[in-house]
Amino acid sequence: MRKILTNTKTKNQFKDFLLTQGLKSTRQREIILDEFLRAGSHLSTEDLYLRLRKGNPHIGYATVHRTLKLFAECGIAEQRHFGDGQARYEASDCDEHHDHLICVVCGKIVEFEDPRIEELQLEVAGAHGFTIERHRLELYGCCLECRQV
Amino acid sequence: MRKILTNTKTKNQFKDFLLTQGLKSTRQREIILDEFLRAGSHLSTEDLYLRLRKGNPHIGYATVHRTLKLFAECGIAEQRHFGDGQARYEASDCDEHHDHLICVVCGKIVEFEDPRIEELQLEVAGAHGFTIERHRLELYGCCLECRQV
DNA sequence: CGTCTAATTGAAAATGGATTTCAATTTAAA
DNA sequence: TTTAAATTGAAATCCATTTTCAATTAGACG
8 A cells, every 4th residue: 555655654754844843743733634645636725624624623724724834844745836826735746746737628737747858947947057946837728628528 | 129119019919909809098008018118027016016106106006907917918918926926927029938947046037948848848748638728837946146156 | 179988097995815913722841 | 740832723914916986088979
């Protein structure tokens, strides 16, 4: 069960982060991390908050917001913006980077990676004297299903 | 004077747009377009509003905002988001697309284009059944000047 | 020219997601 | 335990964006 192993690793990573930063493990943080890992990727704070409310009506929006920021800080999640004005978070799958294809009709988000593009990015940046820390590549278009309707 | 010719063309494009949409040419719209073309690219609404206020204290923020949206609608400007929480607009240079290098230290924005990357994007999208309408590629890093300090 | 209708303007208010405040609560170290 | 510091959550605040609305203006038509 690879998924379960990954989740355990992620949870430990978060615990280590809390320890080394002098922060505390709380029931809320555990619940939020559980739900975050269970839910699909690309959730907004609102999305996660609403999901959590079903089983945990006591958890506040502010706590979800702050906890997601902690996830991003400690590297187990990444914040993304897809132009609809709200931040979305996705679990960082180990060390591999990926970019996104977004269907402008149905909103579907597909992940992809292409080392050749990454290579060219480095080359272009170098030619302008830049070192790259991170990048964002999003392709907006129409998916197969939406073209067939 | 290529720049002046381009500006005339842009202005005509805007006038045509207003005509065909049943909208009106106003003094404010002319002034805002002039200042937009005169100012460098990547201005936020606030930036442009402040610049305008110097010579035209009567022009309101809402008007600048609405006019920039008109520019984007008619294709003479494009809206961008670079993650600092505010929209920026840049003049559309004819039909050529370009991407951005952003220095995370000093905020400098450099434009570039690379047909090889564009080509690979098409290929990747096709492999996932997507057609591409537009894309966004931003490389965040550190520029030469900031590394030397 | 005037007249008239619809578009425009700009100050102010509303919106909406993100963030902060603060008193009460909880964690975990001593 | 006791205690100091971190956390929580409801509410308040922030801040860019967007909308409202009464007054103004553009420009079509007679």
